[in-house]
Amino acid sequence: MVVMNPDTQQEVEVDTLRTAKMNVFVGPSGKEATADDPITLCKSISQKAFASGILTIRPLQEKGLQFVRNDTMVFYITRGKVSVTIHHTTSILQTGDMFFVPQGNMYNIKNLRHDEAKLVFFQHKG
Numbered sequence: 765m766v767v768m769n770p771d772t773q774q775e776v777e778v779d780t781l782r783t784a785k786m787n788v789f790v791g792p793s794g795k796e797a798t799a800d801d802p803i804t805l806c807k808s809i810s811q812k813a814f815a816s817g818i819l820t821i822r823p824l825q826e827k828g829l830q831f832v833r834n835d836t837m838v839f840y841i842t843r844g845k846v847s848v849t850i851h852h853t854t855s856i857l858q859t860g861d862m863f864f865v866p867q868g869n870m871y872n873i874k875n876l877r878h879d880e881a882k883l884v885f886f887q888h889k890g
Contacts, residue, residue, distance in 0.1 A: 765777070765778060765779075765780045765781065766778075767780065778811075779809070780809075781809075782808040782809055786808075787806045787808055787818070788806060789804040789805065789806045789818075789820070790804065790805055790806070791803070791804060791805075792828070801822070802821070802822050802825035802826070803819065803820065803821050803822065803825060803826075803827055803828075804819075804820045805817065805818070805819050805820075806818045812889070813888070813889055814886065814887060814888050814889055815886075815887040815889065816884070816885060816886045816887065817884070817885055818882065818883070818884055818885070819839070819873075819882070819883045819884075819885055820880055820881070820882050820883075821844070821846070821873060821874075821875040821880065821881040821882075821883075822875065822880055823875060823877060823878045823879055823880060824875060824876070824877075824878065825874075825875055826872060826873060826874035826875065827872055827873040827874070828872065829870055829871070829872045830870065830871060830872070831869075831870050832865050832866075832867055832868070832869055832870075832871065833867065833868065833890075834867050834889070834890035835867055835887050835888060835889050835890050836864060836865065836866055836867050836887075836888040836890065837864060837865040837871070837885060837886070837887055837888075838862065838863075838864040838885065838886040838887075838888070839862065839863055839864070839865075839873075839883045839884070839885050839886075840861075840862045840883065840884045840885075841857055841858060841859055841860065841861050841862070841881070841882075841883050842859065842882045842883065842884055843859055843879075843880065843881060843882040844858065844859060844875060844876075844877055844879070844880065844881025844882060844883075845857070845858040845859070845875075845876045845877050845881070846858070846873050846874060846875055846876060846881050846883075847873070847874040847876055848863055848871070848872075848873050849870075849871060849872045849873075849874075850863070850865055850866075850869055850870075850871045851869050851870060851871075856876070867890050
């Protein structure tokens with residue numbers, strides 16, 4: 765899509781949208797997701813300053829502990845009930861809830877139900 769670059773005041777081509785058919789989900793290995801993967805991840809949009817996508821956590825599985833060094837992660841739970849641990853604090857959240865992970869913190873997300881949990885995320889790159 766052609767947009768205006770605010771720094772140069774020139775029109776530039778930027779990948780500003782993603783259709784559902786364009787999404788590619790990968791497993792923890794970074795390879796195409798399989799039915800056996802505990803999580804699947806699709807980074808739908810990735811730009812210099814930010815990224816966004818979809819995280820699916822299989823029934824009773826967890827994302828795994830991750831350290832967010834310089835970025836800030838924001839999550840919106842579109843389906844499911846999850847246990848979210850940020851640093852040393854754990855909270856139970858469900859469909860419609862949101863949370864964020866400040867830079868410099870560890871976090872984990874665990875699916876508490878017998879069906880898939882689905883979260884949309886936004887990554888502000890620091």
